[in-house]
Amino acid sequence: MVRVTCMHCGRGYMLTHEQIARAVEESQGTKRKHYVADCPYCRHGTKVPLRPIRQAYARLKAMGVLPVVAEQEEATSASDSEEEATDQPES
Ligand SMILES: [Zn+2]
Numbered sequence: 001m002v003r004v005t006c007m008h009c010g011r012g013y014m015l016t017h018e019q020i021a022r023a024v025e026e027s028q029g030t031k032r033k034h035y036v037a038d039c040p041y042c043r044h045g046t047k048v049p050l051r052p053i054r055q056a057y058a059r060l061k062a063m064g065v066l067p068v069v070a071e072q073e074e075a076t077s078a079s080d081s082e083e084e085a086t087d088q089p090e091s
Contacts, residue, residue, distance in 0.1 A: 002056045004037050008044040015053065021066055023050060024057045 002015040015023070015037055023035035027050050034047040060066045 002048065002053050004039075004046055004048050006039040006042060006044065007046045009039060009042040011039065011041045013040055015048070015056075017060060017066060020053055020057050020060065023048070023053045 002020060003012060004015060005012045019035075019037060023037075026032075027035065033050055035050055035053055036045040037048050038045055057066070
């Protein structure tokens with residue numbers, strides 16, 4: 001769980017599993033160090049460091065409680081397409 005304190009209204013709230021997953025997904029391949037979470041009370045965005053989010057993500061993943069976010073490793077594409085053999089009659 002990642003706890004966030006709103007910069008605007010000062011209230012505390014938790015990031016949902018979905019937000020954690022999205023934050024990690026969105027930050028992958030970028031140099032971002034923060035995720036902007038929307039406060040459920042005042043709707044303002046608050047910057048949250050990604051480090052604790054990543055840790056929470058890893059923990060959730062280990063527990064198997066993460067919502068599945070399009071991350072499929074299996075790529076089974078066994079397509080035997082018959083190539084057309086150009087039969088040239090030898091004579
Ligand atoms: Zn707020």
